Amino acid sequence: MSHNKKNRKSTYSLFRIWDVIVIVVVLLLVALALYFTLSPEKGSRAEVYVSGEKKAELVLSKDAELELNGLKLIVSGGKIWVHSSDCPDKICEKTGKIYKKGQTIVCLPNQVIVRIVGKGEVEAIS
């Protein structure tokens, strides 16, 4: 009698362990799916477009220089800016350093847009 009882108990606990494993795995999957759905992107990047076409992508954590379509772009200290441009209005130069999502540099005469992809406080600027 005591043998029988012991046996039943061990199969019961085996079932429980598998249930727990399945649930833990599924919950991990849910967490993973949620993470990829909701989490913001980690490292900030700058994408550079000319006439609507993406021409370059720069990681802001790595210093760099880029000459493109009359503009000289500099990445340093986690920020990007137009160092110089051959455009008449120089609005792109005056925009200064950008580093947060929602910020853009626009050079209208040269049809260049620099856009930050990553984290930000606001989603756009008017």
Place this chain on the structure above:
Amino acid sequence: MKKVAAFALALSLLFAFAACNDTERYVNGFSMGSFYYAEYRSSSEQNERIDRVLLSIEKEYSVNLSSSCLFRINQAKAGEEIELTEEEFSLFSALFSLSAKTDGAFDPSLFPLVKAWGFDPPFDPKGKVPPSDSEILTALEASSLSFFTLNKETSSISKSKDDALLDFGASIKGYGAEKVMQAIEKNVKSALINVGGTIAAVNRSYLVGITHPRNDSYEYLFSFTLEQGEICATSGDYERVFVSEGVSYHHIIDRKTGRPSNSGVVSATVISENGLYADSLATAAVVLGVEKTVNLFSELGVKGALITEDKRIVPIGLNIIQIKDSSYSVANDAKEGA
């Protein structure tokens, strides 16, 4: 226990599916003398649709393209009838009546004056000097909506003065943002449309920052939530500026003086579900100053915020979330104060 596990599995699959299905997408380009971009979530690409809407508006309303109805009107002689499509006609009517409501603070017929100042597109500040008093006077004489007549029966427009000119530059970005919103709202989960700083929030709310009018080193001066379906536009005296003999001149011309406005309002943001209203009224508010703008906004049912020369932020039916520059302060909600 197994039921719970199965449910959780189904839920996780659902999330995984949702994550794959609605992709984050982006498109940008140039139209109507400014940039545009759209960030949107959708299972299908909408880039072409967005480009098409904005490029066709440029073709129709640019003052520089011969395909545009404005180009034809501006070239026309007095008495000549220029035919308009149904859509063009209703846009003209809307802008003419809006101009009357602002008492000419927003005025699409100021183009002769805008040209005299050299603020017509493409703007180049290099070597610009302000026009003389007599040049301003001559341009002012040609700047009036009363020279234009809309004829509903023939769906056409004519003018009674050869050198009267129209320009929709102060309104067309808002019009474009609204048209893009209408074109894609059924096909996207959410979208942020930005046409030269005029922003539309499609199918969800967005946190928006307003440009600091005096200090470029701030990412923005203050932020607020742009609700789903709303469009916001900002005009300021810091955009399109030229400096001559140490004096700077900005592009928002007050028809009462024929010169850049000097109302104490240096930046105005307007929020409305009507893009034309948002864009046109932002210009009007910079000309009108605080008091008149507060009255006008409540009359027209739009929200917004003004930034004044003396560093006040005046919200009009708007909830300011954060101010970045502590030397600026929020004035009591003008609507309640009035």
